[in-house]
Amino acid sequence: MEPIGVLHPGAMGAAVGGELVAAGHAVYWVTADRGANTYRRSQAAGLRPLATLDELASTCAVILSICPPAAASSVASAVAATGFDGIFVDANAIAPSRAREIATILPTVDGGIVGPPPGGPGRTILYLSGTGAGDLTALFTGTRVETRVLDGEVGKASALKLAFAAYNKISCALAAQSYALAASYGVQNDLETLAGSTLPGTPLDGPSALSGVAERAWRWAPEMQEIATAAAESGLDPGIAEAAAALFARWDVFKDDSNVPLERLLDELR
Incomplete structure (x- = not known):
């Protein structure tokens, strides 16, 4: 061996x-x-x-x-x-x-x-x-x-990883932004009900899962920067990945902490 x-x-x-x-x-x-x-x-x-x-x-x-x-x-x-x-x-x-x-x-x-x-x-x-x-x-x-x-050649595996992560993880950033927006206007529970009936199984369905995202956000933010770099190098607009990086960076303080209340996570985005 x-x-x-x-x-x-x-x-x-x-x-x-x-x-x-x-x-x-x-x-x-x-x-x-x-x-x-x-x-x-x-x-x-x-x-x-x-x-x-x-x-x-x-x-x-x-x-x-x-x-x-x-x-x-x-x-x-x-x-x-x-x-x-x-x-x-x-x-x-x-x-x-x-x-x-x-x-x-x-x-x-x-x-x-x-x-x-x-x-x-x-x-x-x-x-x-x-x-x-x-x-x-x-x-x-x-x-x-x-x-x-x-x-x-070298680079193919990295490209596939980042292409998948772009969808998989940026969708979590979008869900967090959506819940923060809904909470600002007092419709957070209504958004959760709507998401459960129309988008089951997505990051928008079940905001409690965002605690698991927040504890890993210290790693996800630099990964979003890598996606932004890869996008720019291929002629794509890096803005969406850069925005996700900025959102995840706000959760750096929750590194490895899976017990942060959802309300505090959303407050950190404002």
């Missing part, structure tokens, strides 16, 4: 790492500059600690980068500085152009994760593109991470 490194195991990274551990792989992470929550997640997932990135690079044949979008380039640069000569998988929500930039500093397989952390409700799909993408699918045999290889 291949030794695999995960940088840096947040909720998604730890869950993906745990799946690889369950499949029989030795999975490592770097403890330097990581907090207590990361340590607990990694320990619970069965990941093995190493003190430095140099140790990880010399131990592992594959390194998965699963981190907030803003950190993707710095993580890749740090890995490149170690002289790592294995397979680097950038599985972050970044613009295709940034994925291609990363591929210029070390051999990279482009990845895009769609869905929740494995083990939760819904499917977790890892899209892969670029040279060597097909070689990675065997690593996930027996896990709850489904891999799909896309034809083409």
